[in-house]
Amino acid sequence: MLLLLSMLACRPPAGVEVRAVEEWGPLPQADSIKGRDGGYSAEAFGETVWVYGDTVLSVEGEDGSSWRHNSWSHSADLDGSDGIDGFVEEEDALGAPRELFPQTDAEAAFNTAHAGDDCAWQPCGARLALWPGPVLTDPDSGRVWVGAIEIGSIPGDWTFWGNGAGLAPWSGLDARPERVEVRPDDDFPTTLWEPDEFEPNGGVVHDGAMWLFSCNLGWRKRCRLARAPLDDVLDRGAWRYWDGGDWAIDPGDAAPLFEGGSFLSVHWREQVGLWIAVYDRPFSSEVSLRTAPDLAGPWSEPLFVTDMPASWDGGAPYGALAHPELSWTDGESWWELVTWYRSPGDWRGELPVVAVQLAPAG
Numbered sequence: 175m176l177l178l179l180s181m182l183a184c185r186p187p188a189g190v191e192v193r194a195v196e197e198w199g200p201l202p203q204a205d206s207i208k209g210r211d212g213g214y215s216a217e218a219f220g221e222t223v224w225v226y227g228d229t230v231l232s233v234e235g236e237d238g239s240s241w242r243h244n245s246w247s248h249s250a251d252l253d254g255s256d257g258i259d260g261f262v263e264e265e266d267a268l269g270a271p272r273e274l275f276p277q278t279d280a281e282a283a284f285n286t287a288h289a290g291d292d293c294a295w296q297p298c299g300a301r302l303a304l305w306p307g308p309v310l311t312d313p314d315s316g317r318v319w320v321g322a323i324e325i326g327s328i329p330g331d332w333t334f335w336g337n338g339a340g341l342a343p344w345s346g347l348d349a350r351p352e353r354v355e356v357r358p359d360d361d362f363p364t365t366l367w368e369p370d371e372f373e374p375n376g377g378v379v380h381d382g383a384m385w386l387f388s389c390n391l392g393w394r395k396r397c398r399l400a401r402a403p404l405d406d407v408l409d410r411g412a413w414r415y416w417d418g419g420d421w422a423i424d425p426g427d428a429a430p431l432f433e434g435g436s437f438l439s440v441h442w443r444e445q446v447g448l449w450i451a452v453y454d455r456p457f458s459s460e461v462s463l464r465t466a467p468d469l470a471g472p473w474s475e476p477l478f479v480t481d482m483p484a485s486w487d488g489g490a491p492y493g494a495l496a497h498p499e500l501s502w503t504d505g506e507s508w509w510e511l512v513t514w515y516r517s518p519g520d521w522r523g524e525l526p527v528v529a530v531q532l533a534p535a536g
């Protein structure tokens with residue numbers, strides 16, 4: 175334990191510097207959307223694909239609801255240097271965006287029974303839902319997975335809880351991610367991990383394996399690392415957890431690598447030979463980044479990137495993510511697009527976009 179604390183305290187500098195930050199306005203979204211958070215993205219199926227959490231609509235869909243537990247959009251425009259445009263929303267016949275994940279029969283029955291003000295089962299408004307995590311693409315095979323956090327909630331502020339987390343394979347833009355029952359005897363059979371065990375909120379595909387970070391277990395947002403061979407990512411027993419010196423079988427042995435945030439994006443930057451992790455610091459309006467030569471570290475001290483302007487209704491902004499598939503070079507420097515969530519109130523919200531110029535330090 176003393177060695178681990180010493181490692182956490184003695185961190186290298188980031189090795190990169192921030193040259194400029196430009197505000198580009200909100201991420202485009204359909205008029206049918208009042209607000210949504212999240213915004214993990216990746217290049218997948220030849221496009222930039224974005225996934226979102228709870229989504230509030232200005233219209234009712236075929237199901238009679240103006241609420242979506244999750245949603246998604248995509249664009250063939252992979253040139254981030256001139257802004258992001260051309261987003262397509264998958265919509266039903268009434269023009270309401272569709273959910274990303276299909277519900278299981280059990281989830282659909284639960285949500286139907288608790289729907290409306292005169293619901294069949296109390297409490298009315300209770301729900302089971304999935305919030306998307308990172309979009310993970312294998313650059314060699316083109317295979318794609320989406321992280322999925324299963325939650326339960328009842329009406330009220332912050333009245334939700336986790337039911338476990340897993341991964342959903344995704345075969346193409348004309349399909350929805352597959353809800354694979356990896357633990358058929360569990361109450362939540364599509365989860366790989368129990369609540370408070372491992373909840374992926376960032377990750378990459380690299381060197382024939384999937385690498386996932388989990389930073390949500392505790393208010394300090396200490397990020398832990400797991401990996402599994404790509405062919406076995408839906409096998410719970412194939413996952414191993416970095417304990418600070420080796421790969422352990424038990425997720426409880428995973429050692430904290432650094433303090434991150436509830437949302438995390440991780441990508442490799444060839445110009446500096448480093449991994450870059452972008453997140454917003456807990457209890458702060460700051461977007462920060464850390465770097466490391468290896469996914470297991472050592473991770474650098476945090477580097478301040480920019481402040482997130484407060485939400486117009488006074489609520490704290492959150493959910494900073496980078497979108498490396500839309501980055502571009504500028505001589506020795508490069509630009510990355512970063513988004514986060516803020517709300518003006520009345521269930522409205524947007525994802526502001528900023529362009530950040532980074533360069534090797536020194």
